Amino acid sequence: MTFSFRPFASTCRTILRALIGAGWASLLVGVSYAQEAAELSPTTSPVGPPADQCRVLPSWLLELPARGELDGNASELEIRSFADRTQIDRNRFATMEGNVQLIQGDQFLRTDRAQLDQLTGKLSATGGLVYSDGYIAVRATEFHADSFEQAVQIVDSEYVLIPTGAIGRAGKIDIQAASGSREVTLHQGTFTTCPGDRPAWQIRASEITVNENESWGTAHHAQFRIFDVPILYIPRFSFPVTDERKSGFLYPTIRSSSRNGLEVEIPYYLNLAPNYDMTLSPRLMSERGIMGVVEARYLTPSHEGSTYVEYLDSDTSTSGNNSRSLWRVEHATEISSRWSSYLDIAQVSDVAYINDFGAPFANRADPNLYRRAQFDYRGNQTRAQIQIEDFQMLGPYRAPYRTLPRVSVQHEEGISNNLTAHLHSEFSHFRNPINNSDYATRMHVEPSLRYRVVRPAWDWTADLHYLVTHYEQSSENPAQGSTTRALPQFRWHGQVNLERQNTKREGFQTLTPQIQYLYVPFRDQNRIGIYDTILMQDNYHSLFRPRRFTGLDRIADAHQVTIGASTSFFDAHAEELMRFSLGQIIYLDESRTQLFDETSRITASNSEVAAELDFRLSSRWFASSAIQYDTDLSLVRKSRAAIEYRKDDGNLIQLNHRRVRGLVGTSEEVEQAGFLGTWALADDWRVASHWYHDLRSNRAMDAAIGVQYDRCCWSVRVSAYRRVDRNFEFLQPGEPLPPAEFDTGVSLQFILTGLGSSGPGMLDMLQQSIFGYRRPFYLNN
Numbered sequence: 001m002t003f004s005f006r007p008f009a010s011t012c013r014t015i016l017r018a019l020i021g022a023g024w025a026s027l028l029v030g031v032s033y034a035q036e037a038a039e040l041s042p043t044t045s046p047v048g049p050p051a052d053q054c055r056v057l058p059s060w061l062l063e064l065p066a067r068g069e070l071d072g073n074a075s076e077l078e079i080r081s082f083a084d085r086t087q088i089d090r091n092r093f094a095t096m097e098g099n100v101q102l103i104q105g106d107q108f109l110r111t112d113r114a115q116l117d118q119l120t121g122k123l124s125a126t127g128g129l130v131y132s133d134g135y136i137a138v139r140a141t142e143f144h145a146d147s148f149e150q151a152v153q154i155v156d157s158e159y160v161l162i163p164t165g166a167i168g169r170a171g172k173i174d175i176q177a178a179s180g181s182r183e184v185t186l187h188q189g190t191f192t193t194c195p196g197d198r199p200a201w202q203i204r205a206s207e208i209t210v211n212e213n214e215s216w217g218t219a220h221h222a223q224f225r226i227f228d229v230p231i232l233y234i235p236r237f238s239f240p241v242t243d244e245r246k247s248g249f250l251y252p253t254i255r256s257s258s259r260n261g262l263e264v265e266i267p268y269y270l271n272l273a274p275n276y277d278m279t280l281s282p283r284l285m286s287e288r289g290i291m292g293v294v295e296a297r298y299l300t301p302s303h304e305g306s307t308y309v310e311y312l313d314s315d316t317s318t319s320g321n322n323s324r325s326l327w328r329v330e331h332a333t334e335i336s337s338r339w340s341s342y343l344d345i346a347q348v349s350d351v352a353y354i355n356d357f358g359a360p361f362a363n364r365a366d367p368n369l370y371r372r373a374q375f376d377y378r379g380n381q382t383r384a385q386i387q388i389e390d391f392q393m394l395g396p397y398r399a400p401y402r403t404l405p406r407v408s409v410q411h412e413e414g415i416s417n418n419l420t421a422h423l424h425s426e427f428s429h430f431r432n433p434i435n436n437s438d439y440a441t442r443m444h445v446e447p448s449l450r451y452r453v454v455r456p457a458w459d460w461t462a463d464l465h466y467l468v469t470h471y472e473q474s475s476e477n478p479a480q481g482s483t484t485r486a487l488p489q490f491r492w493h494g495q496v497n498l499e500r501q502n503t504k505r506e507g508f509q510t511l512t513p514q515i516q517y518l519y520v521p522f523r524d525q526n527r528i529g530i531y532d533t534i535l536m537q538d539n540y541h542s543l544f545r546p547r548r549f550t551g552l553d554r555i556a557d558a559h560q561v562t563i564g565a566s567t568s569f570f571d572a573h574a575e576e577l578m579r580f581s582l583g584q585i586i587y588l589d590e591s592r593t594q595l596f597d598e599t600s601r602i603t604a605s606n607s608e609v610a611a612e613l614d615f616r617l618s619s620r621w622f623a624s625s626a627i628q629y630d631t632d633l634s635l636v637r638k639s640r641a642a643i644e645y646r647k648d649d650g651n652l653i654q655l656n657h658r659r660v661r662g663l664v665g666t667s668e669e670v671e672q673a674g675f676l677g678t679w680a681l682a683d684d685w686r687v688a689s690h691w692y693h694d695l696r697s698n699r700a701m702d703a704a705i706g707v708q709y710d711r712c713c714w715s716v717r718v719s720a721y722r723r724v725d726r727n728f729e730f731l732q733p734g735e736p737l738p739p740a741e742f743d744t745g746v747s748l749q750f751i752l753t754g755l756g757s758s759g760p761g762m763l764d765m766l767q768q769s770i771f772g773y774r775r776p777f778y779l780n781n
Helices: 004-025 031-040 059-063 352-356 761-765
Strands: 081-082 085-089 093-104 107-117 122-132 137-145 151-161 168-176 185-192 202-213 216-226 229-240 255-256 261-265 267-274 278-279 283-285 289-299 301-313 325-334 339-348 368-378 382-393 400-412 419-431 438-455 458-474 484-497 499-503 508-520 558-570 577-588 610-618 619-629 635-648 651-661 669-680 685-694 697-712 714-723 741-752
Touching: 325 352, 339 382
Parallel strands: none
Antiparallel strands: 081 093, 085 093, 093 107, 107 122, 122 137, 137 151, 151 168, 168 185, 185 202, 202 216, 216 229, 255 261, 255 741, 261 283, 267 278, 278 289, 283 289, 289 301, 301 325, 325 339, 339 368, 368 382, 382 400, 400 419, 419 438, 438 458, 458 484, 484 508, 499 508, 508 558, 558 577, 577 610, 610 619, 619 635, 635 651, 651 669, 669 685, 685 697, 697 714, 714 741
8 A cells, every 4th residue: 555644644733733723813812822832742642531630532532542552663654554354456446344444653543444546546434434643633424535636635524632632523624735835624613622512612613724834824704602602703814823923812801999990901912023022901991991001022132121001091080181101111132242231111190000000010019110221241350330220209208319320340359269359439420309409429439358268167258348438419408518438347257067967867957157247437427418328127147247228328337246146957858947047246336327317326235136937847838937136125126927838839828927116217116917828629619818917007908819710611710809098199208198098899800721821820819919929938958
């Protein structure tokens, strides 16, 4: 026999790709088809149905052999035939009847009757045939092929795509391969990934045509059906048959809130080119109007970035029907192997915008939008940066100075194996965004020497810096003006690395005691304004920092010794099970340098005791806590604790608590408790929720709950939220905050699976809170 089934295998793959493309594009779900195709690439799966209980495939697949049952040693060109009866007429016509099996490589064809004309190359199979190559399977009543004309016709066919579980039917399939270009036409074709006679969704098209040498096919008179009810009709459209993205609608979102009313958002994705695209998202709000949302992205070998714009022409909820807008531009460039640039700039029309509408790149609790542009140089021993910084305030806060610009250079030179020289220099110009007469120029030079000795059991480092900073200030405060500050800084830090075997169980324990001496003399810095300096947050690791303030406007005097230690327990596989750290600073002299007021000075003889504990209670239970305890006043200054049960990424519960006494410049105390989690209640039901409660005011600050019902082919999610309304539109800096009001809302999302991406996961809800989800800690391996 001379007929080869290889063209038929290629044809079937093309048919199935066409059907996938048709089903995807009929709903115009524009997602990355290339990514989905990569995820669904076949492996060594058997011909039989997958183990996933949702993918209930036809029973006739069980009749097909698994790949391991075929003779893998046979030649790909060899066709083996088996039949109960075979008759050859005139050395030309071969007729096979009864359990006919034709095998070529991984391809398998079973039928009741097959006839082959070796002279004309025509093959016919009838009586119910089944074909598979381990990736696809087809069952049909008639099969006709002409190997010379390279034409195939399949009548009344049913197909299955094994890896994805996609199924469908076609009344007739015609394949033509004129001029070396194979063209496939499906008549009365269907496509779905849902089991059952009445699938949740299905694609029907009267005619689907595709050329396997082209990237796009065409469907005519297509219907998209939900539970066999047609909801969308498209006379003609194109769809991808290769790993290319497709323009179209993404999943819509329906939600409701007390501020915006009923909201409907329907994104439309435009695949403009392989390296840039755009998403248009009209957003209808019954209380405010129609907002236009546009996001454009691009990617080249040297550049990448995006532009995001939201615009509401007339906000009908306000008395003046004012227009409101948001935009953001982000761009990164690799200019060369050493030079790069980055730009991130955003703007909102008013301070209440993010509170009212949200933003994909900002949190409702953010006090400002941070904007910057920078150029970076990366040499072997030299680093340089030119940076511009700006802020848009989103509340009644003191506006930071703009940095226009900051130029910094760092150079490192090795003198010997242990001795290294460093040079840090900086030029910065600051501008008050509110008062143009308030500005300053700062020039800073900081040479330093570092001597470092490292041994397996111990190491120590000695640093000597000399900081020279000059200010040219033009301010309403005549006491500032031109001033120069120069002071040395000496730091010595050493630690011992101890280890022992755990005698009670397999594993080992490490103990790392460390000590640091820091000396910085006092300099009167009252003539220097505060431009980019704030007090750093405290924790165990901050005890060993050489500075208490960020920036250079205040260099705190210090004469202190820091003592601390960390111990960790590891199992036999070197996985960390527990870590405990404890430390404290002993002040040999008071630190007289202050930031804004006396609260930033240090008058005590020692700092608070800082302790941190991370514990893996079991493979699923984790705990983390930290505390700063004032031994002089016998009270807790700061504390946090979290305990989490984590079955897997989709099933977790976390309880957390945080407390801060005496924020910077105030005597206010903040204490909050929180809960968050996501869990599968049953095979089809999932719930996710977060809740944060202010224990001092006894009110919920942010709460949300969502319930999702999943079927094999579709999902529906209902969620609700209640959070503090952070509307500071009419407040001025320094004014007291008004009594808190709350915003409530509900949301509905309907998701079809098997068409593009699977939609947002339940874990995403935990990231949408004010604080966001954070794992309690990460232990080192």
